[in-house]
Amino acid sequence: MTKTPLQFRHNGREVALFVDGGTNLLVVLREMLGDVTPKFGCGQGGCGACTVLIDGEAHLSCLTLAETVEGRAVETLDGIKTGPNLHPLQQAFAEGFAAQCGYCTPGMLMAAKALLDRIPQPSREQVVEAISGNICRCTGYEPIINAVLAAAASRRASA
């Protein structure tokens, strides 16, 4: 099969590889780059576990053709800490019991990050809307929504 060269920024680092036609971004991240923070839940856009940011916007990596991220910036949960310090969202999720099995958590956090980067002080409705494509079967959405709001509040306090 012919391979296509692909180059993009992965969590701030320039990467280059060759992909088969039709390969999706989730496979590139997980299997080729070894970044397993985005998760496979359905492969059909139904669950949000594979959510990553492309140029700051939340996307489902399982439905994103790898070739379409050429030259763009892809951000995953693996890249949101600052050194050893947790991102305020990670802190708030941990403190607010916003994860149980943890499988939806990477996608949730990335969807939430896209929101806070765009709207630092969102309303509850905006949080609900932002994570509406992400399914959690364990925790229930209330602690997750509250954690996102708490992260926004903690940023305001420290700003």
Next chain:
Amino acid sequence: MLELRKDIFADERDDNLNEVGKGTQRQDMLGHVTGTSTYFNDHKLQGMLHLRVVRSAQPHARLRRIDTSEAERSEGVRRIIRGSDVPRNLNTLLSLINFGKDDEPTLAVDKVRYRGEPIVAVVAETPRAAAEAAAKVRIDYEDLPAVFDVEEALKPGAPTVNETYPKNTFIYHERYDHQKLRFGDVERGLAQADHVLEQRYQMSPIEHAPVETNGSIAAPDTNGRYVVYTSTQALFFSLDTCAKILDLPSNTFHFIGGTVGGGFGGKVDTLTEPLAILAAMLTGRPVRYVLGREEEMQFGPPRGAERIYIKDGVMRDGRIVARQIRGYFDSGAYTRLSSYAVVKCAAHLPGPYTIPNVHGDIYCVFTNRTPATAMRGFGITGIDFALECQMDKLAHLIGMDPMEFRILNAYRDGDMKAHRREAKNTALIECVQVAAEKAKWPMREEFRRMSSRKDGGGARAAVPSTPRETAATRPAPAQQRTSYDRGLSSPPLEPPPPPPQSPAPSSSHGATRFSSVFGTRRR
């Protein structure tokens, strides 16, 4: 803040609880929020192959011919696995505790019994190559009549789903086609009752739908062993099941699990490990077998459907004097854990109430549906749903407050349960009182003063005489409409029911526990 009612069991144990009521961080939380918790599928092994299963497109059919020749020639295919490659291609999960007969193949050979049943496994270099080859497997089905309804499955002449159990019911102790509970004389109780209410309840199958689908990766290790990363909720259970199916000592396998992406009971059935390991054995390479979302929904076992008939006799003063229950648990095409769910269900009758005449028949039925499995309180949830709906309807029928009605009939310490075990440590009355208080539900003073510790035992501790069985099972009764169903206003309120008789509470605390699966007592 959580309020703990430590007074209720004060004489049962020391008050040494110092964690309950306080928030404690999960030990895996840091891993979860940083994405470093390792799920089975986060392992990438050198030279890993991918396994895909060809599944039955039919709910019930004979397999006339399985042609894998084209698939074998397909690009990237390393191995095709058939039922004849599986060392012991028949198993039942609870055989590990000696319960039930082997009734389920890893790969179907002569017949398929539900849609989605595995027939052939294809092992290939990439997921895509595996999927493409799987699509080239040709299966020639001879359709058989299928049955999807538990009561239809029990009718004479119904198609036999699973030849291990020709009558479509699980057989207990090699002779009983259902679980039976008899306590007192239910016919007499019903005849004496002021009102009789008969209802039919039905619960659909429920899919767990974990966000992580079921799967495993098996890889050859040194010393002829295999390491297995798996999503299982039941690590050693799965390990032993694989040892049996693959006919190898269990120390051949090193299972690694622990971080499960949501299970809820849907990851206890050892769905993927046997084939992943077998493929690793046959190819000498690591093999990954992970379910896609459709497979998870179709082939992943659900909570089984249940149908329950309840016929109750109740007095105008609120006492339930007879309860007759007939339940059908839809096991799907194979037993898995449903035989045990039925035992649990029967052990739960007649709910947490003291009723002098109880009669229960619960069946584990085979149909051409996806085999059912565990899910949060399976065996109990369905019957509780039915019983508590029935309690509301009964209360409505006699014009009594539903909370007070439950308190009136609740078992109390010292009462005799229908299983001929003394009730102890009961606390239903207190639960109802607290629930009513929290919900600001008005309740009369005398009900607020009642206690699980008072008024039990004595006459309520008696084992009533129980006639021997003769009658055959009757046909399904028609659904009886109640004013509750029609949403009419309550009938006029009756005078308050007499509080239960109050002899001295029994001091005996020697109740034994009943191990439901083995039918033995233990202290």
